[in-house]
Amino acid sequence: MNDGQEQAILAVHVRGLDGMCVGCRAWWSRLAPYPCWQVDWATSRQARTITTRFLENVR
Template sequence: MKDDQEQAILSVHVRGLDGMCVGCRAWWSRLTPYPCWQVDWATSRQAQTITARFLESER
């Protein structure tokens, strides 16, 4: 996946006023507590990318 796809997920899957994920409700009509698994996945991918870039710059 590309960074822009992860950003798209993070921009849609945000916390609603009721504490539920807005993206899950809009796309799948699911009441999912925030952070949903899509947010967890996207943030972990971003962390992996940042860590890899940092470690490569240390060499």
């Protein structure tokens, strides 16, 4: 996976007015509370990438 794919997930899977994930409803016709597991995954990947970049620059 690359940053572009994570950004695409985060752009589509946003909170709807009803508190449900818009991306899950549009792609899978599934009612999932926001944040859904795709958002959790994408944000954790971003955090790992940021942490790795920071730690590489500290050395």
